[in-house]
Amino acid sequence: MPRPILATVHPEALRHNLQRARDCAPDARVWAVVKANAYGHGIERCFDALRSADGFALLDLAEAERLRALDWRGPIQLLEGVFEPRDLELCSRLHLWHTVHCNEQIDWLAAHKTQVPHRVFLKLNSGMNRLGFTPAAFRSAWARLNALPQVDEITLMTHFSDADGPRGIAHQVAAFEAATADLPGERTLCNSAALLRHPRDALRGEGVQNLAADWVREGIALYGSAPDFPARSAADWGLQPAMTLASRLIGLQSLQAGDTVGYGSAFTADGPMRIGVVACGYADGYPRHAPNGTPVLVDGVRTRVVGRVSMDMVTVDLGPVPAAGMGSEVVLWGRAASGAVLPIDEVASAAGTIGYELMCAVAARVPFSA
Numbered sequence: 001m002p003r004p005i006l007a008t009v010h011p012e013a014l015r016h017n018l019q020r021a022r023d024c025a026p027d028a029r030v031w032a033v034v035k036a037n038a039y040g041h042g043i044e045r046c047f048d049a050l051r052s053a054d055g056f057a058l059l060d061l062a063e064a065e066r067l068r069a070l071d072w073r074g075p076i077q078l079l080e081g082v083f084e085p086r087d088l089e090l091c092s093r094l095h096l097w098h099t100v101h102c103n104e105q106i107d108w109l110a111a112h113k114t115q116v117p118h119r120v121f122l123k124l125n126s127g128m129n130r131l132g133f134t135p136a137a138f139r140s141a142w143a144r145l146n147a148l149p150q151v152d153e154i155t156l157m158t159h160f161s162d163a164d165g166p167r168g169i170a171h172q173v174a175a176f177e178a179a180t181a182d183l184p185g186e187r188t189l190c191n192s193a194a195l196l197r198h199p200r201d202a203l204r205g206e207g208v209q210n211l212a213a214d215w216v217r218e219g220i221a222l223y224g225s226a227p228d229f230p231a232r233s234a235a236d237w238g239l240q241p242a243m244t245l246a247s248r249l250i251g252l253q254s255l256q257a258g259d260t261v262g263y264g265s266a267f268t269a270d271g272p273m274r275i276g277v278v279a280c281g282y283a284d285g286y287p288r289h290a291p292n293g294t295p296v297l298v299d300g301v302r303t304r305v306v307g308r309v310s311m312d313m314v315t316v317d318l319g320p321v322p323a324a325g326m327g328s329e330v331v332l333w334g335r336a337a338s339g340a341v342l343p344i345d346e347v348a349s350a351a352g353t354i355g356y357e358l359m360c361a362v363a364a365r366v367p368f369s370a
């Protein structure tokens, strides 16, 4: 029998979450963001459930090739654009739409020989200071691109740094509006947090009626994690977990007061208790920093991690689940057989990280069902 750890992707949850994005922006087209191998879920595993999206956005050219190999003929956007001139040949061949965020990328395009002009996304640095042209340089970049025979339509794009937090997006929306006011072309601004937290209607009247704009770029919410946890949970947003990481108990111990568990004796029993040993550790992608008290489901019942997470095992308190024994189901995050849900965001938050990181970090040794 293989080691009992298993990750499962839930296509119906992906479909549901995509529909939630559509409900939030009924007039916009939705990019399903599938970078990082669909946030760790697997592009091929998610493709069918997400194929009603209007396009797929990612940044690795090999992932774009995988989507075309699935016979996806619709739009694919490279969120960071090309990394070197010859990447443009692949863009021509596979009809990839690509972001242009710096002058070098315009130079490469100007030197590129193509039959078919490219659809590009001109990126404004509206304050995040990662990729994009400054407001002062944006207009001349647009004019240069617009004059190139290699370029077809130009969509105007920016990305928010604080859509999930207290600073919000108003300052960046204002910068975007000012830099793009009289430029033609479609717009794309929102990630999940902007789409969920700053829906178009709430902003109407502030001069940003096209915030949801023509395209929204939906990543994390598709996978059922709240972009702004703990302010709001996935359930608050009506999102369902798209991934379950589950394993089983492969050992049991009975402790007396004063007994300790695991490396570093990081947990000490204050009375008699049963603990279970789970076949899952940091080499599976479970966060090593998950402290005592991190939630976990055993046979669908919520309990807690006790002791330090090790490479292949984690230990849990069986106090709340006296009937649990060898082989009992353990859900590290996601949905239990009983239907009980443990949000990935709660586990991430306990471990000092975010749902994004946990889902992307499921290790290659973990098998996926179906």
Ligand SMILES: *Cc1c(COP(=O)(O)O)cnc(C)c1O
Residues within 6 Å of the ligand: 033, 035, 079, 159, 190, 191, 192, 193, 217, 218, 219, 220, 221, 227
């Ligand atoms: C990853 C990414 C997104 C999606 O962000 P989420 O927070 O996962 O919704 C949108 N736009 C760009 C440019 C990205 O890199």
